[in-house]
Amino acid sequence: MELIRGIHNILPSHHGCVLTIGNFDGVHRGHAQVISSLVSKAHHFQLPAMLMTFEPQPQERFRGTDAPARLSLLRDKIRLLDELKIDQLLCINFTEAFANQPAEAFIEELLVKKLGVKYLVVGDDFCFGKGRLGNFDMLVAAGKEFGFTVVSTQSFVVGSLRVSSTAVREQLALGHLEQARRLLGHPFILSGKVAHGQKLGRTIGFPTANIALKRHVVPVRGVFAVRLYWDGSDIYDGVANVGFRPTVNGQTCRLEVHLFDFSGDLYGKRVEVELVAKIRDEQPFESLDALKKQILNDANEARALFSNDAS
Numbered sequence: 001m002e003l004i005r006g007i008h009n010i011l012p013s014h015h016g017c018v019l020t021i022g023n024f025d026g027v028h029r030g031h032a033q034v035i036s037s038l039v040s041k042a043h044h045f046q047l048p049a050m051l052m053t054f055e056p057q058p059q060e061r062f063r064g065t066d067a068p069a070r071l072s073l074l075r076d077k078i079r080l081l082d083e084l085k086i087d088q089l090l091c092i093n094f095t096e097a098f099a100n101q102p103a104e105a106f107i108e109e110l111l112v113k114k115l116g117v118k119y120l121v122v123g124d125d126f127c128f129g130k131g132r133l134g135n136f137d138m139l140v141a142a143g144k145e146f147g148f149t150v151v152s153t154q155s156f157v158v159g160s161l162r163v164s165s166t167a168v169r170e171q172l173a174l175g176h177l178e179q180a181r182r183l184l185g186h187p188f189i190l191s192g193k194v195a196h197g198q199k200l201g202r203t204i205g206f207p208t209a210n211i212a213l214k215r216h217v218v219p220v221r222g223v224f225a226v227r228l229y230w231d232g233s234d235i236y237d238g239v240a241n242v243g244f245r246p247t248v249n250g251q252t253c254r255l256e257v258h259l260f261d262f263s264g265d266l267y268g269k270r271v272e273v274e275l276v277a278k279i280r281d282e283q284p285f286e287s288l289d290a291l292k293k294q295i296l297n298d299a300n301e302a303r304a305l306f307s308n309d310a311s
């Protein structure tokens with residue numbers, strides 16, 4: 001998959017494509033269905049399958065920390081989209097100037113002149129351009145004028161639920177990891193670099209790897225049984241907390257992972273943490289000793305869960 005970072009990196013050779021547009025946050029099963037039909041259209045037209053996405057996600061630009069929690073960082077999105085056999089990923093820097101461009105300019109300058117779109121797949125609720133005045137009907141009309149086909153996506157449902165990034169966030173907030181996994185079609189992971197913490201964990205017998213969660217809002221809180229992936233091949237089981245650590249007056253939301261039977265050094269390493277099952281909500285404890293007792297229980301519960309999985 002070719003990554004095109006920003007409009008200024010679109011080359012004349014990128015002219016002519018079949019295209020879909022959206023956040024694709026989490027890259028769930030609904031997204032996978034859209035992409036698979038796009039890829040078969042691309043073969044039919046003998047053109048590259050291109051996906052246009054935005055960074056930051058538009059709601060993050062408009063609403064800052066009130067934006068919906070983020071399911072996947074750009075890095076994770078790139079990996080998941082690559083697995084779905086997209087040819088080109090166009091990642092547009094969603095600046096104020098980009099957001100304020102009129103819908104007509106988005107169509108004529110970007111879709112028609114720069115990308116030479118021949119076939120476009122978007123949801124029939126897709127809105128774009130200044131004031132979100134551009135809509136599906138406008139795209140259909142432009143398609144007739146400039147010679148491209150516009151089709152809407154067919155809803156992908158699991159049970160009776162339309163799969164969406166919003167639905168995945170809701171399941172994660174409820175701690176329903178298994179249901180979130182069913183909607184996503186892959187496990188939910190949090191990824192980041194291991195940073196230095198207060199180093200209190202080791203004093204209570206539970207050293208933790210602290211994973212910086214960047215600026216984005218995460219969709220989960222609480223204590224989880226986790227699997228940590230590192231270097232592509234190494235996998236460790238453990239127990240983790242996502243939260244503000246009220247017992248030690250934590251100020252920022254952190255992911256802290258205690259790995260079972262591990263004594264190596266992970267500082268500075270980029271890791272992926274799969275949340276396998278929720279154990280409990282985070283809570284304040286009156287002492288580090290009380291917290292230590294609880295973490296011991298959490299670790300036992302997680303170990304039992306993993307040994308049941310293995311048998």
Ligand SMILES: Cc1cc2nc3c(=O)[nH]c(=O)nc-3n(C[C@H](O)[C@H](O)[C@H](O)COP(=O)(O)O)c2cc1C
Pocket residue numbers: 197198199200201202206208210223239240241244245246247248256257258281282283284285291295298299
């Ligand atoms: C499995 C697990 C569960 C935890 N649960 C809580 C909790 O319920 N409340 C809390 O205040 N902190 C909780 N913590 C966070 C601890 O306060 C924190 O890991 C400890 O203070 C060590 O911090 P440090 O890594 O910065 O040294 C938990 C940590 C782990 C690993």
Ligand SMILES: Nc1ncnc2c1ncn2[C@@H]1O[C@H](COP(=O)(O)OP(=O)(O)OP(=O)(O)O)[C@@H](O)[C@H]1O
Pocket residue numbers: 020021022023024025029030031033034121122123124153154155156157162163164165166167
């Ligand atoms: N369940 C689904 N079935 C079919 N198409 C879908 C489904 N979910 C998303 N799409 C389509 O995938 C593209 C990208 O979707 P996008 O990420 O913007 O929406 P979403 O997953 O529904 O998220 P949100 O819950 O934030 O609206 C859009 O064209 C959208 O219509």
